[in-house]
Amino acid sequence: MSTQKWLRENCVKYEEKEKVYNEVNTALETFGLYGRSNGWLKVKSDVYTYDDGRTHLLLCLHGLLPINYRDSTYxxxxxxxxxxxxxxxxxxxxxxxxxxxxxxxxxxxELSGRCDVANYEGTKGSWLDRGEKRTETRPGLVGLIDALIAWFGKDPPVYSRAAQNPQPSPAPAPSPTRPPFQNHAGPRPSSSFSNHAGPPPPTYSPPPAPPRPAFMPSTSWTPQPPPILQTRSAAPIPPATAPWTPGHPPPPRIQSAPIQPPMQSMIIQSPPPPPSIPAPDLLDSDDPNPGPEFRPSPAPPLPPNPILLSLHSSVHAKLTSALQSLQTSLHHSSEHLRKMQDDLLRGEPAIKDEIARLEAVKAVSLNVGSRLRQTVEAAERNVQVLRDKGDVSVDELICGPTIVHNQLIDLVAEDNAIEDTIYHLHRALNSGSIDLDRFLKTTRVLAEEQFMKRALIEKIQAGLPLGEQTMWR
Incomplete structure (x- = not known):
């Protein structure tokens, strides 16, 4: 699969896939293996984890950017x-x-290696994180890479780890068993060699050369002078001597200036070695229990980082507080759930008893409802029958079992009517509606009629049985 086809397939998930494809392809053509620079850029698809924990499968241009720093390429x-x-x-x-x-x-x-390209002068204002539309004047990936090359050329972003504290290595102390070399007979010519195997003449221990910057040097065939990053001048390096092997004559020393006697002035005064403590001879010791042999104590461990300890303590405090709050909430929740469980367990028999009671009430209600329904249906049938018969007169509703009884009912009604009439005439007399003569005449007529009716009522009652007479009185 070609790179362009693979790139187009991996650009599908981007919002502006055509724009991303064109700019990445242009960057690969410009800064790739066959580009105009000596850099080497490749493209890959890998998982990137953001600071908030989100992970996305993004395209990544990785490789080397060539910079020119102090007339050297890195x-x-x-x-x-x-x-x-x-x-x-x-x-x-x-x-x-x-x-x-x-x-x-x-x-x-940053110390993590992340570059703030959004606020750098070369690309400031070119990238906006608030969703504004990108204009054509803003640089793409090629412009950003050019800005990074210019940026890193002015201020390289990496350095060598060994260049933090450059210190010259101390000269090795001479062996205590060998006396310092002294030449009382004067210097020997440089072309002569010693015929015996003696210690080599003391020489200066040159300081280490200034470290080169921690960039990757260019792999081009043209040799380039190493850049000088040290601002302080180092001590002049004396002529180095060839390594000397015991049993062979020392190599000749090439002197750049005449040697002035005495020879001891050329010897670097090194601190005397610590006196060696001779091991006790147990055969010559009179003490049967010699003291313990002195051994140097091991070096103390490095103290812990206070910032790391503070971070650990703060994280531990936060985790402890969160754990306590979580335990408290879980305890309350468990207590609440336990109470609910107890209530449910206690409520099961009550629920069963209530269900049985409701079932009995349901059966009784169904029985009563059935009987009530039958009664209502019978009443509705009777009402329908009465409606079919029509309205009944008052005389048909109130009647006696015989003609005599019907006559008696009529006489009693007429007697009561005459009684009411006389009463109302008396009230009319009191109010002055009628005069006294008319009241007396009308009352006399009504009284005679009432007398006759009452006499007939007495006669009829006398002919009725004893029980019926009591009822009509």
């Missing part, structure tokens, strides 16, 4: 992650130091 290893919202958001650029190299903290480079 290669800076970088990783350029392209987010999904590109080109609305800037690429995520990291400087990846090789072995023996460390990231130099600066204004735009």
């Amino acid at each position: 290669h800076i290893p970088v990783d350029m992650w392209i987010p999904f919202n590109y080109p609305r958001g800037p690429p995520i650029v990291y400087v990846v130091p090789a072995q023996g190299m460390m990231v130099k903290n600066s204004k735009f480079v």
Whole structure:
């Protein structure tokens, strides 16, 4: 599968896939193996983890960026992650130091290696994180890489780990069993050699050469002078001597200036070696219990980092507090659930008893409802029968079993009517509605009629049985 086909397949998940494909392809053509620079950039697809824990499968341009620092060419290893919202958001650029190299903290480079491309002067204002539309004047990946090359050329982002505290190695102390070499007879010519195997003449221990910067040197065939990054001048390096092997004559020393006697002035005064403690001879010792042999105590361990201890304590305190709050909430929840469980267990018999009672009530209600329904249906049938018969007169409703009884009912009704009439006439007389003569005449007529009716009632009652007479009285 070609690189372009693979790149197009992996650009599908981006918002502006055509834009991402064109810019990544242009960057590979410009800074790849056949590009115009000596760098080497490749593309890959890998998982990137954000600071908040999110992980995305992003495209990554990784490789070396060539820079020119103090007339020397170096290669800076970088990783350029392209987010999904590109080109609305800037690429995520990291400087990846090789072995023996460390990231130099600066204004735009963090100790983690991340580069702040959004605030760098060369690309400031080109990338906006708030969703603004990207104009054509903003640089793409090629412009960003050019800006990074210029940026790193002014301020390299990495340095050598050994260049932090350069100190000259101390000269080896002479063996205590060998006396210092003294030449009382004057210097020997440089072309002569010693015929016996003696100790080599003392020489200066030169300080180490200034370390080279921690960049990857160019692999081009043209030799280039090493850059000088040390600001302090080092001590002049005297002529080095060839290594000397015991049993062979020492090599000749080439003197750049005449040697002035005495020879001891050329010897570096080194501190005397510590006196060696002779081992006790147990055969010559009169003490049957000699004291223990002195042994130097081991070096104390390095003290822990206070920042790390503070971080550990703060994290431990936060975790302890969170654990306590979680335990408290879980305890309350468990107590609440336990109470609910007890209530449910106690409520099961009560629920069963209530169900049985409701079943009995249901059976009784169904029985009563059935009987009530039958009664209602019978009443509705009777009402329908009465409606079919029509309205009944009052005389048909109130009647006696015989004609005599019906006559008696009529006489009683007429007697009561006459009684009411006389009463109302009396009230009319009192109110002055009628005069006295008319009242007397009408009352006399009504009284005679009432007398006749009452006499007839007495006669009828006399002819009725004893029980019926009591009822009509």
